[in-house]
Amino acid sequence: MTAIDAAFWALGLIALAAGYRVFRTDSMVRASFLLLASFVAVGAIMLLLAAEYLGFATIFMMAVEMTVMALFMVMFMMNPAGLNPMNMVHQPRLAAAAGIAAFAGLAVIPLLTDFPDRPADRQADPIAALGNELLGGSMLIFESAGVTLLATMIGAVILSSRSGRYGPSDHGSVPPGLEPGGEPAGRRPKSEQRDHSDGGGHAS
Amino acid sequence: MTLALQLASVALLLAAGAYVVAVMDGLVGAALSGAPQPRVLRQPLERLGRRLVQQKTETEKPDRVTRVLAPALYAALAAAGLSVVPLADDWAAVDVEAGIVLWGSVEVLTVAAVFLHGWSPNSQLPLIGAYRYVAIGLSAMLVSMFVLIGVALPAQSLNIGEIVESQRSLWNVVRQPLGLPLFLVLGLSVSLRGPLDYADSADIAGGTSAESSGSERLVWQAARSAMLVSFAAMASAAFLGGHSGPWLPGPVWLLAKTTLLLAVLVVLGHLLARALPSRMMTLMWTVLLPLAFADLAIAGLGALP
Numbered sequence: 285m286t287a288i289d290a291a292f293w294a295l296g297l298i299a300l301a302a303g304y305r306v307f308r309t310d311s312m313v314r315a316s317f318l319l320l321a322s323f324v325a326v327g328a329i330m331l332l333l334a335a336e337y338l339g340f341a342t343i344f345m346m347a348v349e350m351t352v353m354a355l356f357m358v359m360f361m362m363n364p365a366g367l368n369p370m371n372m373v374h375q376p377r378l379a380a381a382a383g384i385a386a387f388a389g390l391a392v393i394p395l396l397t398d399f400p401d402r403p404a405d406r407q408a409d410p411i412a413a414l415g416n417e418l419l420g421g422s423m424l425i426f427e428s429a430g431v432t433l434l435a436t437m438i439g440a441v442i443l444s445s446r447s448g449r450y451g452p453s454d455h456g457s458v459p460p461g462l463e464p465g466g467e468p469a470g471r472r473p474k475s476e477q478r479d480h481s482d483g484g485g486h487a488s
Numbered sequence: 489m490t491l492a493l494q495l496a497s498v499a500l501l502l503a504a505g506a507y508v509v510a511v512m513d514g515l516v517g518a519a520l521s522g523a524p525q526p527r528v529l530r531q532p533l534e535r536l537g538r539r540l541v542q543q544k545t546e547t548e549k550p551d552r553v554t555r556v557l558a559p560a561l562y563a564a565l566a567a568a569g570l571s572v573v574p575l576a577d578d579w580a581a582v583d584v585e586a587g588i589v590l591w592g593s594v595e596v597l598t599v600a601a602v603f604l605h606g607w608s609p610n611s612q613l614p615l616i617g618a619y620r621y622v623a624i625g626l627s628a629m630l631v632s633m634f635v636l637i638g639v640a641l642p643a644q645s646l647n648i649g650e651i652v653e654s655q656r657s658l659w660n661v662v663r664q665p666l667g668l669p670l671f672l673v674l675g676l677s678v679s680l681r682g683p684l685d686y687a688d689s690a691d692i693a694g695g696t697s698a699e700s701s702g703s704e705r706l707v708w709q710a711a712r713s714a715m716l717v718s719f720a721a722m723a724s725a726a727f728l729g730g731h732s733g734p735w736l737p738g739p740v741w742l743l744a745k746t747t748l749l750l751a752v753l754v755v756l757g758h759l760l761a762r763a764l765p766s767r768m769m770t771l772m773w774t775v776l777l778p779l780a781f782a783d784l785a786i787a788g789l790g791a792l793p
Contacts, residue, residue: 313607314551317554317600317604320600336584336585336586336589337585337586337589337646340584340586340589340590340592340593341586341589343593343597344592344593344596347593347596347597347599347600348596348626350600351596351599351600351603351626352622352626354603355603355619355622409585411585411586411646
């Protein structure tokens with residue numbers, strides 16, 4: 285067993301163990317960063333395969349995504365610091381069955397495939413080849429996928445932000461009344477207040 | 489054998505550099521306040537000794553593993569960043585083709601390390617520091633990414649050695665005048681320094697470090713300085729021609745340029761005031777990011793055959 289084989293097995297084990305822990309932990313922040321650890325191990329495996337750009341880019345992208353995801357999950361959920369234990373799984377039986385089926389399905393592919401034995405040229409420059417592929421022949425596909433994803437994100441934000449906490453946000457969001465049909469609860473915006481005194485600012 | 493020597497020199501550079509940064513901090517602070525500072529060389533060592541014997545603070549239900557690992561991760565990232573900078577011709581500890589992308593991952597993982605450092609004690613002020621830092625730190629990182637793409641363009645490579653090589657005739661600091669000033673913003677941000685220290689600043693009682701003491705705090709503070717050293721070495725390779733220069737051997741040139749940038753960063757950290765996070769965020773997205781686009785456009789026009 286060479287050093288690269290040993291590194292592959294170690295990294296694979298880290299990726300699997302961290303990925304498993306994602307579903308066993310009780311905190312969103314822990315889950316996000318365990319998932320990051322799993323992805324970093326996968327990125328390192330790509331480095332072992334001499335896919336330097338893809339490996340580092342995976343680590344880079346996943347670090348941004350998981351950090352932002354952890355932050356937003358904590359912000360939008362009821363568990364501010366993410367350290368109070370909470371149940372993080374839904375439909376665990378079905379999810380476990382689906383996970384095992386997917387793992388088995390994916391594991392069968394490398395076992396049954398007859399991979400070609402075509403060692404790459406040592407002089408090959410995979411980064412330049414990747415760049416030429418992405419921005420050459422596949423540029424139209426690549427760019428349309430990018431713009432579609434961006435449009436999807438903006439659309440998702442707009443759709444999800446329409447239903448505000450107190451009804452559709454484009455109708456003007458007002459809290460419900462304290463009794464049915466009553467005056468909206470809470471403080472009113474300044475422009476609606478009859479008292480036009482200077483509010484809470486400093487005296488000029 | 490060479491690799492061992494290279495790794496040892498990375499470790500030595502980080503340790504010595506962290507000490508130099510601490511001394512510079514003392515000197516600049518004394519010079520700006522006008523107070524005499526007779527023991528500026530000894531003070532960092534005294535601080536180190538005090539931290540080693542200091543009691544460890546405890547918080548309620550912290551994430552113990554993350555609390556210990558976050559400072560270690562920060563220090564390791566500083567080492568990883570420095571390891572791709574060639575100290576002499578073809579003499580980088582980790583000579584990877586995608587060196588700039590590795591440095592990018594170091595920047596992002598630093599944001600993650602600072603967040604985890606603030607999150608793990610399960611305490612209010614550290615968490616506020618962590619949140620503020622992620623918002624500002626990610627914005628600063630975004631600006632630096634465009635600046636770094638600009639540096640890679642004339643070299644037609646993502647390798648740091650190639651980027652140094654591409655500056656034989658003209659340094660990038662002249663070729664892309666906006667690049668280095670914008671990149672310095674990132675330096676202040678990744679090392680939690682001065683105007684971009686939104687994580688550990690005094691206005692939130694030490695922020696992510698509010699609950700840390702003893703050796704944990706020592707490692708964290710040392711890692712901040714080490715990250716500044718790592719950044720300065722990377723900036724000198726990307727903009728000041730790195731190890732290349734006449735008469736003197738390569739490592740001397742790299743050390744001289746790195747020390748110069750360290751001095752500039754320390755002075756900037758002391759002189760510039762910290763704005764409210766919301767104002768800094770506006771500045772980042774409405775001024776610095778468009779400037780980074782302009783820098784990339786300049787780099788692109790310059791790289792046209």
